[in-house]
Amino acid sequence: MNQGIAIYPGSFDPPTYGHLDLMERGAKIFEELIVAILRNSEKTPMFSVAERLEMLKALTGHLKNVRIDTFDGLMVEYAKSMEAVCILRGIRAISDYEYELQMALMNRKLEPTLETVFMMPADKYSYVSSRLVREVAQAGGPVKGLVPEMVEQKLREKLEPAYRFHDQMHEVPPLLSGGKEKKRKKKS
Ligand code: PNS
DSSP states (O other): OOOOEEEEEEOOSSOOHHHHHHHHHHHHHSSEEEEEEESSOSSOOSSOHHHHHHHHHHHTTTOTTEEEEEEOSOHHHHHHHTTOOEEEEEOOSHHHHHHHHHHHHHHHHHOTTOEEEEEOOOGGGTTOOHHHHHHHHHTTOOOBTTBOHHHHHHHHHHTHHHHHHHHHHHSOOHHHHHHHHHHHHHHO
């Protein structure tokens, strides 16, 4: 299909399976999809722009019409400079809609020639967000199935103390488990 260039902008901190799902869908309908990481967000990111760029490049290597880039300033200005005709955004649930509508209408006000296209990721990713992935990982919890293995590994490296603490807390020492076993046996 030949639908011109589209920009898929975001923070991708970190990239999730939901993001990848949307990229795969976008790559099918646009001639080229540029995944654009916002450089100067107000938020303090967990992963540097360079780390996110590297992860996204590796994760989209199989999608030949997907390019990873970074941008600063107004997204619509970046989109115009790339000769894009569309902005791609994902909507998971109705709760996303209000924010996305507001952003799409503001972008339209700023640049009326650019259309925003919304796509839904697979329903199995409808609850997955970078924010929740960060929250779970920061507490040392499992993020398997929410992010690609490579991202899972990077989270583990970055949050090694949290994971070590979590693993220690959930590991039953042999002595303690022996004690519990005995108590349980007495009761039965
Ligand atoms: O993944 P996110 O954090 O929801 O992405 C938000 C993003 C990067 C798409 C948005 O904050 C953005 O486009 N920022 C660039 C500045 C801009 O153009 N602001 C006006 C948009 S209404």
